[in-house]
Amino acid sequence: MRTLILLALVGLGAQLVDGSLGMxxxxxxxxxxxxxxxxxxAASATVHLAEIGTTLASGAAHWKFGNVDWKVVLRIGVPGAIGAFVGATFLSNLAADLAAPVMSVLLLGLGIYVLSRFTFVGLPTGRLGLPLRKRFLGPLGLVAGFVDATGGGGWGPVGTPALLASGRIEPxxxxxxxxxxxxxxxIAASLGFMFSLGSQGxxxxxxxxxxxxxxxAAPIAAWLVRHLPPRILGSAVGGVIVLTNVRTLLRSDWIDASTTVQGVxxxxxAILWAAAIAWSVRAHRRTPTPAATSPAEITTPA
Structure with missing residues (x-):
């Protein structure tokens, strides 16, 4: 029962972050x-099965608050589904003792990207209103979907920063x-896992x-997306992901580090993570608000 309660709390917290940060x-x-x-x-399959419900609820909530561009949804979502199905099949056929550290490396890479992106860059703006082309969205969706299924997550960490960096669609x-x-x-990832694994594990x-x-959390996150500082949230989440997956790798057969090395x-x-959050808080406070400055004039402080 304690495990189920913990998982429910994790699902709540993760969706609050995902719905307000896009990852x-x-x-x-x-x-x-x-x-x-x-x-x-099995871990990736479990998460993707849960995501069928959470993404449906989150999408409905974002649509209600006017946060959805349906052309973008279709142009990136369909290739993403193809990539996710292929990625799920690939992961299901890896040996478990190899898959665990491989997945941790992928997650660690995504965590470092999220942490550094939001700590040092923040949310870029500019070039709003220009169209996003299929030749950009298609390959992006394919890669993000594959990474998402093989890493147990990655759709947001790959897709959200890429779209934000384009500056063509508001955050x-x-x-x-x-x-x-x-x-x-x-849906595609879950089907890939079901065909390859059945219900095993x-x-x-x-x-x-x-x-x-x-x-x-889904409707709350869709409302909070206008109010929470994404830069600070991104630094906090990136640090959690980095810390947890470094711990997993240090304890794996690949490294098998001593207790002392792990602790150091x-x-x-943890110290670098705290410094990153402090940097993000400082940078957020120095960033002009939209009310004071037009979007074209907003720049992210160094």
Whole structure:
């Protein structure tokens, strides 16, 4: 019962972050499942099954608040679904002892990207209103979908920063469109895992716990997307992902670090993480608000 309650809370927290930042539900949830010893393919399958419900609820909530660009949803979501199905099949056929560290490396890379992106760059703006082309959205969706299924998360960390960096769509619609299109990715990944694994290693109670937490958080996150500082949230989430997956790798057969080395390494990462959050808070406070400055004039402080 304690595990189910913990998973529900993780699902709630992860969806709050995902719905307001456009990323991190899958990465955060999968990281926890790996930390408690879940088979990598089963962990990703569990998260994607839960995401079918959470992304549907999140997409509906974002649509209600006007945060969705449906052209973007279709142009990135369909290739994303194809990439996710291929990625799920690939992960399901990896040996478990190889898949665990491989997934942790992928998650660590995504965590470092999220942490550095939001700490030092923040949310770029500019070039709003220019069209996003299919030749950009198609390959982006394909790669993001594959990474999402093989890493247990990655649709948001790959797709959201890429769309934000284009400067052609306002941040709230980037987040809403990425969250909504993830529904297609979650369905395709789940089908890929089901065809390859069946129900092996998947605990439906865990799926339900993650789903319940996510359903509670989805409408709240869609409303909060206009109010929470994404830069600070991104630094906080990136640090959690980095810290947890470094711990997993240090304890794996690949490294098998001593307790002393683990303690020193994790302590150093925790200090850097705290510094990153402090930097983001300082940078956020120095950033002009839209009310004071037009979007074209807003720049991200160094």
């Amino acid at each position: 991190a539900y899958g990465v955060t949830s999968t990281t926890l499942l790996l930390a408690i010893g879940t088979n990598p393919a 709230r619609k980037v987040i809403g469109s990425i969250d909504t299109s993830e529904f297609l990715v979650a 998947i605990d439906l109670r865990w799926v339900l716990a993650l789903l319940v937490g996510g359903l509670v 390494a994790l302590g150093a990462i």
